[in-house]
Amino acid sequence: MFKNLKINNNISELNKVALFIENISDDWEIPVKEMLKINLVLEEIISNIIYYAFDDKSTHEINIHASIMENNILKITIEDEGKEFNILEVPPPDNLNAEVEEREIGGLGIHFVKKFMDKIEYQRNENINKLSLFKNIKFD
Amino acid sequence: MKIKDQKINNAIVLEINGRIDTSNYGKIDEVFSKHLNKNENNIIVDFKEMDYISSSGLRILLTTFKKIKAKKGNFMLCSLQENIKEIFDISGFTNIFKIFANQEEAIKEMI
Numbered sequence: 001m002f003k004n005l006k007i008n009n010n011i012s013e014l015n016k017v018a019l020f021i022e023n024i025s026d027d028w029e030i031p032v033k034e035m036l037k038i039n040l041v042l043e044e045i046i047s048n049i050i051y052y053a054f055d056d057k058s059t060h061e062i063n064i065h066a067s068i069m070e071n072n073i074l075k076i077t078i079e080d081e082g083k084e085f086n087i088l089e090v091p092p093p094d095n096l097n098a099e100v101e102e103r104e105i106g107g108l109g110i111h112f113v114k115k116f117m118d119k120i121e122y123q124r125n126e127n128i129n130k131l132s133l134f135k136n137i138k139f140d
Numbered sequence: 141m142k143i144k145d146q147k148i149n150n151a152i153v154l155e156i157n158g159r160i161d162t163s164n165y166g167k168i169d170e171v172f173s174k175h176l177n178k179n180e181n182n183i184i185v186d187f188k189e190m191d192y193i194s195s196s197g198l199r200i201l202l203t204t205f206k207k208i209k210a211k212k213g214n215f216m217l218c219s220l221q222e223n224i225k226e227i228f229d230i231s232g233f234t235n236i237f238k239i240f241a242n243q244e245e246a247i248k249e250m251i
Contacts, residue, residue: 011162011163012163014161014162014163015163018161033223036191036192036223037223039192040192040194040227043161043162043194044194044195047162047194047196095232096231096232097232097235098232098236099236100202100205100206100209100236100237101206101209103202103232103236105199105202105203106199108195108198108199108231109194109195111230111231112195112227112230112231115230
């Protein structure tokens with residue numbers, strides 16, 4: 001079973017992503033708790049692509065592909081033609097225990113992706129970033 | 141996202157209904173700024189009806205907390221749902237913010 005969504009690199013398109021995750025969760029009976037985490041992960045990744053991946057003002061496509069594999073593993077692949085970027089190479093935030101005065105803004109999005117997904121794979125093919133996320137779904 | 145805005149005792153109590161994400165975090169930022177500009181620096185945010193927050197929303201909470209601290213005010217959060225608590229735990233925010241189980245406790249603590 002798989003589903004696909006194409007969006008543009010525009011923040012207003014994030015609503016389509018939320019809806020897409022809701023729809024696949026309905027269809028594939030993914031529990032709400034899991035759905036919210038998956039939604040969060042996708043929002044963080046796609047916001048980063050929209051904000052940082054492109055230097056021009058043009059419209060670019062972002063492709064999202066979701067499927068359920070054997071052993072109840074949800075696989076989501078995000079492809080974009082932006083600047084090369086591998087989230088696996090981003091170091092974890094080092095200030096999670098800081099007091100509010102010292103706490104810096106930033107770095108949380110990627111942190112959530114790594115915490116909520118069970119496996120992450122990155123490939124750069126020609127000029128395409130391909131990020132694959134895997135999560136073991138605990139069905140009710 | 142809907143925000144119910146009321147004054148209780150010496151505090152502003154904001155009840156958020158819906159989600160805070162990258163597409164709408166500006167709205168809550170505006171409400172915070174409005175109150176801080178009026179020197180209403182004691183703010184309670186009630187998360188009972190909020191089921192989703194992403195890093196954009198967390199960022200606003202953090203920057204607002206810093207502003208409130210600088211103005212010697214008090215910033216409190218209450219009624220976090222379980223999945224929101226988890227997000228706060230993972231981001232280390234549970235240790236930074238004053239979090240209460242419900243609005244009544246936060247209001248009592250404000251006085």
